[in-house]
Structure formats: C-alpha cells, structure tokens
Amino acid sequence: MIYSIQKRFEDFFLFTAELSLFAMRYFREAFRRPFEINELLRQCYNVGNRSLPLVALTGFIIGLVLTLQTRPTLQEFGAVSWMPSMVSISIVREIGPVIVALICAGRVASGLGAEIGSMRVTEQIDAMEVSGTNPFKYLVVTRITATTLMLPMLVILGDTLGLYGSYIVENTKGDVSFMLFFNQVFDALEYQDIVPATLKTFLFGFAIGLVGTFAGYTCKKGTAGVGRAANSAVVIASLLIFIIDFMAVVITDLFYEL
Amino acid sequence: MKSKATKIRLGVLVVVTTLILLVAAYLIGSRQNLFEETFKLKAAFSNVNGLQQGNNVRFSGINVGVVSQIGMINDSMVMVRMRLEKEIQPFIKSNAIATIGSDGLVGNMIVNIVPQAGEASAVKDGEEISSFSPIATDDLLKTLNVTNENAALLTADLLKVTRSLLSGQGTLGTLLKDTVMAGDLKQSIANLKTATERTNRSLQRFEGWMNELDNREGLLYKLTADPETAKEADSILSNLAAGGQKLNGVLDDLDTLVNSLGKEGGTLHYLNSDTTMTKRLERIMINVEGGTRSFEENMEALRHHWLFRKYFRKMEKEAENNGG
Numbered sequence: 206m207i208y209s210i211q212k213r214f215e216d217f218f219l220f221t222a223e224l225s226l227f228a229m230r231y232f233r234e235a236f237r238r239p240f241e242i243n244e245l246l247r248q249c250y251n252v253g254n255r256s257l258p259l260v261a262l263t264g265f266i267i268g269l270v271l272t273l274q275t276r277p278t279l280q281e282f283g284a285v286s287w288m289p290s291m292v293s294i295s296i297v298r299e300i301g302p303v304i305v306a307l308i309c310a311g312r313v314a315s316g317l318g319a320e321i322g323s324m325r326v327t328e329q330i331d332a333m334e335v336s337g338t339n340p341f342k343y344l345v346v347t348r349i350t351a352t353t354l355m356l357p358m359l360v361i362l363g364d365t366l367g368l369y370g371s372y373i374v375e376n377t378k379g380d381v382s383f384m385l386f387f388n389q390v391f392d393a394l395e396y397q398d399i400v401p402a403t404l405k406t407f408l409f410g411f412a413i414g415l416v417g418t419f420a421g422y423t424c425k426k427g428t429a430g431v432g433r434a435a436n437s438a439v440v441i442a443s444l445l446i447f448i449i450d451f452m453a454v455v456i457t458d459l460f461y462e463l
Numbered sequence: 464m465k466s467k468a469t470k471i472r473l474g475v476l477v478v479v480t481t482l483i484l485l486v487a488a489y490l491i492g493s494r495q496n497l498f499e500e501t502f503k504l505k506a507a508f509s510n511v512n513g514l515q516q517g518n519n520v521r522f523s524g525i526n527v528g529v530v531s532q533i534g535m536i537n538d539s540m541v542m543v544r545m546r547l548e549k550e551i552q553p554f555i556k557s558n559a560i561a562t563i564g565s566d567g568l569v570g571n572m573i574v575n576i577v578p579q580a581g582e583a584s585a586v587k588d589g590e591e592i593s594s595f596s597p598i599a600t601d602d603l604l605k606t607l608n609v610t611n612e613n614a615a616l617l618t619a620d621l622l623k624v625t626r627s628l629l630s631g632q633g634t635l636g637t638l639l640k641d642t643v644m645a646g647d648l649k650q651s652i653a654n655l656k657t658a659t660e661r662t663n664r665s666l667q668r669f670e671g672w673m674n675e676l677d678n679r680e681g682l683l684y685k686l687t688a689d690p691e692t693a694k695e696a697d698s699i700l701s702n703l704a705a706g707g708q709k710l711n712g713v714l715d716d717l718d719t720l721v722n723s724l725g726k727e728g729g730t731l732h733y734l735n736s737d738t739t740m741t742k743r744l745e746r747i748m749i750n751v752e753g754g755t756r757s758f759e760e761n762m763e764a765l766r767h768h769w770l771f772r773k774y775f776r777k778m779e780k781e782a783e784n785n786g787g
Contacts, residue, residue, distance in 0.1 A: 250473045257476065358480035365483055391490040395517065399487060 227345075227419045234339070235346050244343060248351035252313050253358060259312060260305050260359045261366050267304055268296060268367030272374040285379055289386050290393030292371040298398050301364035303450055306409035309356055310442035314417035317348055318438030321421025322431040330422075345422060349414035356410030357403055397461040405453035409446050416442040494529075500549035501528065504586060506561035506574075506594040507540045514563055514572040520545045522559075522576040527551045530574060543594075545574060556583035561594045 272292055279285050321344055324330050333340040368390060375381040420438035424430045520528040528547030536542045558579045566573050627633055631640035676683050685692040766775050
C-alpha cells in the first residue's frame with residue numbers, strides 16, 4: 206500500500222519532469238533551422254480547419270443554451286436587458302476558451318497521441334532517426350506549434366458564434382436588434398476581458414499539443430500502449446487546461462483587480 | 464502540404480479570425496475613445512459614490528466620453544478627469560455642471576455634464592468645470608425617514624379627525640350626521656336660489672334703466688351730463704324761486720285784504736252781513752224792472768211818432784248796410 210502510494214508519487218514527479226524536459230526540448234528545437242513549414246501548415250490545417258465545424262457548432266450551442274438558461278432568472282429581476290453584457294463577458298472571458306480547448310483536447314490531443322504513438326510502436330520514428338530526419342522536429346515541433354497558433358483562432362470563432370447564438374435567442378424572445386445587442390456586448394467588453402482570455406488560449410493550445418505529442422512520443426510498446434497514449438493525452442490535456450485556466454485567472458486578477 | 468486548396472482554406476481561417484479579433488479590439492477601444500480625437504475636462508467632487516475609471520460621461524444624455532482618472536487632491540476633494548470626444552467640445556459651455564448619477568437602479572455610475580442657462584464660452588482643453596456632489600443613498604434614506612415619521616404623525620391626527628367626524632362631533636360632524644340640519648341646509652340653499660334669481664331680475668331692470676340713462680336724447684342724460692341743460696335748469700329753478708317769493712308777497716296782500724273784509728264798517732262787510740239791505744236791494748231791483756218796462760213802451764211809442772220816425776228809419780238802413 207505504502208509502496209504503491211510512493212510509486213504513484215514517484216510516477217507523478219517523473220511524469221512532470223519528463224513533460225518539462227519534453228517542453229524544453231520543444232523550445233530548443235523550435236527556433237532552430239531547418240523549419241518544417243509545409244508540415245506546420247498541414248498540421249495547422251488539421252488542427253484548425255478540421256476542428257472548425259465541431260468548434261463552431263459547440264460555440265453556437267453554448268451561446269444559445271447559456272442565454273436560454275439564464276433568461277428566466279434575469280427576467281425575474283427585470284434585468285433581461287443585461288443579457289448581452291452578461292453573456293459576452295462570460296463567453297469571452299471563460300466559457301469560450303475553456304469549452305473550445307476541451308473540445309480540441311478531445312479531438313486533437315487524442316489524435317496526436319494515437320498518431321505519434323502508433324508511429325513509435327511501429328518503429329517509424331526510429332526509422333526516421335536512422336534516415337537522418339529529426340523526428341522530434343518534424344513530428345513534435347510542428348504539431349505543438351500548430352495547436353498553439355490555431356487554438357486562439359478557434360476560440361475567437363467559437364466566441365463569435367456563441368455571441369451570435371445568444372443574439373438569436375434574444376432576438377426571437379425579446380425583440381433585441383442586432384445593432385443593440387452587439388452595441389451592448391462591446392459596451393460591456395474591455396481590453397482586460399479580451400487580452401488575458403486570448404493569451405491563455407495560446408497556453409491551452411500549447412498544452413494540448415505538448416501533452417498529445419508527449420503521450421505519443423513516450424508510448425510503450427504494443428497496441429494497448431497506443432490506446433493508453435490517446436487516453437492519457439485527453440485526460441492530462443483536459444486537466445492541464447483547467448490548471449492553466451486557474452493560474453491565468455489568478456494572474457489576471459492580480460494585474461487587473463477584476 | 465500537398466494541395467493548394469487546403470492552404471487557401473487555412474489562410475481564410477487565419478484571416479477571418481484575425482479580422483474578428485481586430486474588429487473586436489477596435490470596437491472596444493472606440494468605446495474608450497482610444498482612437499478618436501479627444502479633449503480633457505476635470506471636476507472636483509467631495510464624494511464620487513463608487514465612480515470608476517472607464518465609466519461613461521454623458522452630456523445631455525449622450526455618451527460622449529469616459530472617466531480617465533480619479534484621484535484625491537486634498538483631504539476632502541476627489542478630482543475626476545474625463546476624456547471626451549473632440550467634436551462635442553463646442554457644445555459644452557464653461558458654466559456646465561458635472562454631477563455623478565447612476566445608470567438605472569443597479570447600474571454603473573456615470574458622470575452627467577448638465578448645461579446651465581446663460582451665456583458662456585465653450586470649455587477649453589483641460590478646463591475644470593464646477594460640480595454638484597450627489598446625495599448619497601444614506602442621506603436620501605435619512606430624509607425619507609423624517610418624511611415617514613411626519614407622515615405617521617399626520618395620519619394619526621387624520622385618524623382622530625375622521626373618528627370624531629364619524630361620531631358626529633363638532634360642526635363638520637353635525638353637518639355629516641344631522642338629517643334635520645341637512646333639510647334646513649337644503650331649504651336655505653333653495654331660498655338662496657330664489658333670492659339670487661330675484662336679484663338677477665332686479666339687476667337686469669336696473670341695467671335697462673342705466674341703459675336708458677345712457678341715451679343721449681333722454682332728459683335724464685341731459686340733466687346729468689349736458690352742461691347747457693344744467694344751466695337752463697339752474698336758471699329755471701332760480702326763476703321759480705323768484706316767482707315763489709313774488710307769490711308769497713301776493714298771498715300776503717290777499718291775506719290782509721281778506722282780513723280787512725272781515726272787519727266791521729267796511730262796504731263789503733256790510734254787503735255781506737246786513738240781511739235787510741238785500742231785501743231793500745230786491746225791492747229796488749223790482750222797481751227798476753217795472754221802470755224799464757214802462758220806458759220800453761214809451762220808446763215804442765216814440766218810434767211811431769212822426770217827429771222821430773225819420774231818425775229810426777235811417778238807423779235801420781245803416782244797420783242793413785252794415786249787415787249786407
């Protein structure tokens with residue numbers, strides 16, 4: 206029992222250390238030539254455009270549902286006109302980034318874990334090393350960079366569609382015009398809402414890419430290892446997203462005194 | 464990255480999201496007047512009631528800027544600096560007053576710039592305008608409390624009044640409760656009505672009368688308004704007075720005459736009072752009658768006498784000529 210707890214702690218610290226080393230290796234390799242631009246663009250397309258329908262639908266539904274659910278309560282206080290500011294702040298600051306990041310953790314991190322894991326299992330990575338191509342640069346750096354760059358874009362689109370969904374509910378239920386809704390949205394929003402929210406989405410993207418590739422790159426032998434890599438990639442990425450979110454909010458709080 | 468189409472799709476995604484971010488940033492920035500030409504105003508308050516940096520500034524109800532800075536200037540005054548749109552500057556006069564209000568019951572605090580009557584020049588950049596510190600909610604509640612207490616006292620008094628009214632005490636109570644008095648009052652009012660009707664009629668007649676008086680041809684008008692008629696009337700009156708005096712004299716004379724008639728020894732008195740005299744006069748008259756009759760017979764005889772016939776014929780002829 207004691208042994209197993211000790212082992213778990215050891216595993217946890219080991220994992221953290223390996224993940225940190227992996228991240229450092231990424232930063233070392235990322236700014237060193239040659240740059241795999243074509244592979245980067247392909248991964249960007251994979252992460253960005255391929256996730257687009259999922260993110261768009263999720264964002265739209267989140268905005269719609271959030272508005273529908275809060276409407277009765279606000280109506281009770283006669284504060285329905287505060288809906289645009291409430292929805293915009295909650296979506297832009299918190300719900301949009303976190304929901305989109307979680308969706309991408311599910312879709313992208315698991316994909317990365319499985320893809321790179323199966324490459325490791327089938328010894329393709331070893332083959333690349335032998336043939337003189339840097340597998341870390343080609344497989345890991347491009348993917349992490351792609352998620353880091355593309356996640357903010359997906360979040361922005363998700364936020365926009367979420368606000369649009371909220372507008373549709375307000376328009377059908379409360380006769381709020383497009384102009385009025387978005388006037389109130391931008392009245393409520395300030396730079397201190399947008400800037401930290403956008404900055405933390407880069408971190409979310411980085412975490413998704415890092416965890417996904419790390420799980421795949423350190424995959425144990427066998428097909429079971431590939432499944433575990435995909436699974437752990439999703440779980441750890443989701444967990445990291447919440448931890449990063451918490452840290453980002455605390456730091457933002459220090460700076461802006463929300 | 465094989466096909467061109469995927470590259471283009473990726474490019475579209477990146478451009479669209481970047482544009483959305485830029486537009487959002489611009490829209491938020493424009494709310495805080497970061498990209499427009501602005502000018503500064505300041506106002507000192509003793510209490511800003513939770514006003515924050517970034518709260519809206521309104522002029523005549525339009526959002527024209529934001530609060531850019533709030534800071535203490537001494538131990539009791541807070542200086543609020545505002546950044547306002549340049550194009551609104553000519554309309555804000557230097558006598559305008561800044562007040563702090565709330566946007567709705569639970570809304571954000573706002574600075575209202577209220578224009579004042581009277582001529583003043585437009586504000587300059589960085590000028591300080593006078594302020595009116597808002598009544599804090601506490602003060603408001605205190606005032607309300609006093610009002611409430613007064614209202615309670617008032618209603619207690621009112622209750623007493625209505626109770627005494629209901630039980631029929633006092634003049635008003637009697638008025639409300641006493642049915643006999645009500646009948647009397649009704650009668651009085653009816654009487655009052657007839658009286659006023661009559662008065663009305665009288666007044667109408669009086670008015671007609673006055674109208675007649677106004678008629679320029681009427682005697683009354685002349686008497687009251689025409690100076691010549693007045694003079695005439697005056698002279699008539701003085702003549703009348705003189706006539707009266709003369710009449711008086713005549714009457715005096717008559718009086719003495721009548722008195723003298725009454726005295727014994729006078730002819731008239733004798734005529735009046737002596738009865739034998741009248742009988743004698745009667746006899747005289749009878750004698751005279753007989754005398755005249757005989758004289759007539761004599762004259763007839765004379766006419767037929769030849770000596771005098773010629774004369775009488777001549778007389779007849781002349782009488783005929785005169786009549787023809």
